[in-house]
Amino acid sequence: MASTSTTATVADDVEAEAFKRLYPEQFFDRFLGEGVRPDGRPLGRARAVTIGAGAITSADGSALVKVGRTSVLAGVRLELIRPDETTPGQGQLALNVELAPFSSPDYRPGRSATDAVSGVVEKLQAALLSGKDTVLLNTLCVAEGKAAWKAQLDVYVLDADGCVTDAVLLASIAALRNTRLPLVRNTKEGNYVPARRAEEGAAGLVEGCPRSVGLGRCPLALTCCLYKQHVLVDPTADEERLAECAVTVVVDQGGRLQGVYKAGGKVLADAATLLKCTEAARLRHKELSGLLEQSLQMGAEAAAER
Amino acid sequence: METDAKAGPGPGSAAARARGRLPTQLRTLVCERAVLDRADGSAKWSAEGSCVLAAVYGPRQARIQREDAERAVVEVVYKPRAGLQGPEHKALEAEIRGVLEGVIPLGLHPRTSIMVVLQVIQEDGSVLACALNAAAAALVDAGVPLSSMFASVSCALASEGGLLLDPDAAEEQAALARFTFALPYHFDLTTKGAAAKAEAAEGGGEAVVSSAVLGARCGGDFSPEALLEALALCRAGCGRVAAFGRLSLAKSLQALGGQ
Structure with missing residues (x-):
């Protein structure tokens, strides 16, 4: 008796999987008709997020972020440089986003892999560096015209299950907030070098050198998919592929918009839909910033123990 | 072939713009069609300082790796005015x-590819809008079926708080936020009287621009209200671009008929 019921459920599973493969739209519509999505979420609910600030101990700042199954790892590496002559009072921030080969079934090696994340890089660049007040580059300056920090922010997308931009931006912000800038020592020869821990309080330390990366604003993104008349908040990769129409909104802590992107697609977004997306992004920002603070605090405590 | 789009009332400061342009005034548009011999369709779209050349190839046999058994694939190549393609250009391509x-x-065209090549010739602000309009004109020239026409216009939120339509590079640089919208439009020829039809046949007529957005790309620092205002302003601008596009098409068809 037991064996027959097992075979029945297996057959049902196979049938559901086959139905999903053969008729993805009908499969999806059946769920949406009931007001839920295939993973059990209502249409307006975003996925659960975990933020692990300080995930890599060897990095100067890092964060591992999971949004549902989408996983992104961001790390910051610091380097003392002589500032650029055109901007003597500023440090530098270099961004790099990479897609791991195992992150997505659509991954193709070679140039197309970098093309796939070019949109993400561009949005990250716009969110962090286009405004003068997001990443405050002057807080990376140690001695004007002589020494400044160059922060190399590398982001690795480990699992791309939808909303990669949102996760990448969240991980980047978390990693930058998690970064502790070491003290800097001015040697007898006049060179600036990072001070090791034992040397703290020793002679030759540069006075008032920065300890953290200054962030004037905290931009976070939320992507919504438009599918027929529905707005799906925080879609998975399957939903993104099916809807072919996404609106990404970047907001800061004050609810000001920093970016609204809609890359064409089959569905048009009227003003009401755009407002709905921005409102959802604001709510999501509130939710995420709480988690972010919590995680950063835990990361700082863990770092203090080491 | 030139039309000077006159300004209507709208938001924006009365700050002097280059060449005494009003805040809601577009730059002079010029569109040349069928400029390339070897392409299936081509168009050159310019708005004074900005100019983009678009070529359309296809629908033609798709490369095996790209081929889709159920639909056509669209490939876009965006060539910047100078230098190599960067990630921002790749992002524009995707957009x-x-x-x-x-x-x-x-x-309609399974297993085929439609390739659109966009070469920026001059760059002076609102380049994405210019590229989109060029692509639309080239697609029409190539005879690719379209479910709807679309027009694109940029605007910028100036630091004094007003919106400037179709900004040039200096205005974009100084702006707090930049917006580009692509909106679908059509001409309603059914409800109007015979006079309106006759007028429409001559390339006049009012474009019905959708209030819903096909593509949007906005960045900077702005409020949701500013976003909606920008959308309304761009919508008005798109109406004028649409009217120009229709006029230019009618003129080029007339020129063909006269030969």
Whole structure:
């Protein structure tokens, strides 16, 4: 008796999987008709997020972020440089986003892999560096015209299950907030070098050198998919592929918009839909910033123990 | 072939713009069609300082790796005015491809590819809008079926708080936020009287611009209210671009008929 019921459920599973493969739209519509999505979420609910600030101990700042199954790892590496002559009072921030080969079934090696994340890089660049007040580059300056920090922010997308931009931006912000800038020592020869821990309080330390990366604003993104008349908040990769129409909104802590992107697609977004997306992004920002603070605090405590 | 789009009332400061342009005034548009011999369709779209040349190839046999058994694939190549393609250009390509996929009925041409090559010739602000309009004109020239026409216009939120339509590079640089919208439009020839029809046949007539957005690309620092205002202003601008596009098409068809 037991064996027959097992075979029945297996057959049902196979049938559901086959139905999903053969008729993805009908499969999806059946769920949406009931007001839920295939993973059990209502249409307006975003996925659960975990933020692990300080995930890599060897990095100067890092964060591992999971949004549902989408996983992104961001790390910051610091380097003392002589500032650029055109901007003597500023440090530098270099961004790099990479897609791991195992992150997505659509991954193709070679140039197309970098093309796939070019949109993400561009949005990250716009969110962090286009405004003068997001990443405050002057807080990376140690001695004007002589020494400044160059922060190399590398982001690795480990699992791309939808909303990669949102996760990448969240991980980047978390990693930058998690970064502790070491003290800097001015040697007898006049060179600036990072001070090791034992040397703290020793002679030759540069006075008032920065300890953290200054962030004037905290931009976070939320992507919504438009599918027929529905707005799906925080879609998975399957939903993104099916809807072919996404609106990404970047907001800061004050609810000001920093970016609204809609890359064409089959569905048009009227003003009401755009407002709905921005409102959802604001709510999501509130939710995420709480988690972010919590995680950063835990990361700082863990770092203090080491 | 030139039309000078006159300004209507709208938001924006009375700050002097280059060449005494009003805040809601577009730059002079020029569109040349069928400029390339070897392409299936081509168009050159310019708005004074900005100019983009678009070529359309296809629908033609798709490369095996790209081929889709159920629909056509759209490929977009965006060539910057100078230098190599960077990630921002790749992102623009994706943006333009999305907009084109929204208006081309892809199911009509399975297993084919439609390639749109955009070469920026001059760059002086609102380049994305210019590229989108060039692509639209080239698609029409190539005779690719479209489910709807679309027009694109940029605007910028000036630091004094007013919106400036169709900004040039200096205005974009100084702006707090930059907006580009692509909106679908059509001409309503059914409800109007015979007089209106006759007028429309001569290339006049009012474009009905959708209030819903096909593509949007906005960045900077702005409030949701500013976003909606920008959308309304761009919508008005798109109406004028649409009217110009129709006029230019009618004129080029007339020129062909006269030969």
